Amino acid sequence: MEPSMRQPLVMVDTALFTIRDERLCLILARRQEPPFAGVLALPGGFVHVEEDADTAMAARRVIRHKVGFDAPYLEQLFTFSGPARDPRGWSVSVAYYALIPLSLLDQSQVAETWPAEALPPLPFDHSQIVAQAVERLRSKATYSSLPAFLLPGEFTMNELHRIYEQSIGARLDKASFRHKILEQGIIEALPDRFRVGAHRPAQLYRLASTALTPFERKI
């Protein structure tokens, strides 16, 4: 029967982004085991058929064990495969990505954040995974509520605009951004709540209760 044939190795890899010092960064972890022991890499690991319900749950487990926090959400990116991407043999890696609030990283002892534009050399095909994840993040972030999840509970329109620009690494026209965001109803104004600063008081907003996960609503 066919399944007795040699099967590929099956693993998951995760491209976890965050914004630090106003720059898009990637979370890397130092590998504990060979191959490439001691080298910084995307957090990844084998699927465990005895305990994982699917590859998304495998990715959550890997993040918990290798980075030290519970990922609030993950989106499947792409599945990479072939005989050469891992020295241990023909392998399939189901890659996931997410945009993680920096505050979550406080729980992690081992994660390092590196600017996406200035990463160290990465093992396996992790550079290719990162390139694809950055591209997907940029195209998704522009049209989803994704970057809004990086902000604290209450924020101004300026803060929201800035986090979108940082997530996609490009300028967004402020007026049309504001129009699009309000039209789609992913945020709601907090009645009588304003941030008072050097300028005139700025209206405070929060994510609308309908914007449950960053990938569900498109703007």
Add this chain to the structure above:
Amino acid sequence: MEPSMRQPLVMVDTALFTIRDERLCLILARRQEPPFAGVLALPGGFVHVEEDADTAMAARRVIRHKVGFDAPYLEQLFTFSGPARDPRGWSVSVAYYALIPLSLLDQSQVAETWPAEALPPLPFDHSQIVAQAVERLRSKATYSSLPAFLLPGEFTMNELHRIYEQSIGARLDKASFRHKILEQGIIEALPDRFRVGAHRPAQLYRLASTALTPFERKI
């Protein structure tokens, strides 16, 4: 070492669409082997680590063997996984989709086309794969040159408009469709070539040489 652990089964499944009698159809093939021998299913099969360069090449091989033609292009859809989707054990299926010209099917002895809205009961999680493929096709087709690849070399604007509507299963405003298509330069008018019929002669177009594959250009 970790790779000595039990690995999941790794397979590919393909959702191949075509337009027949102006309806979006799916290509199904009758399974030759257990499980579900004799049952109509998405063409699929195991990855062969000895011969496949990656999962996309595995999908091409499966289509060649099980459906009988060379797929002109394939797009990765999603990777499905878990202990219950296949009775043979914990499995990962990398799913692909494509929109295939009906003429290619003339080469096939075994493929059956079924309207996407009236499929027979499918084995494994193939219904879920189909649902996701239909959704992706509809969102992609609207903004890509994908449906144009179903047409013969020369076509009128009306024919192009119709094949887009059939691919996404929805009405598209004719004027704004025409505007969008021409603006993006995915087709070019053939000088002095017109289709003459009951109405006034209709300008003939062809795909622009820059529209190399259906997924490369977005409209």
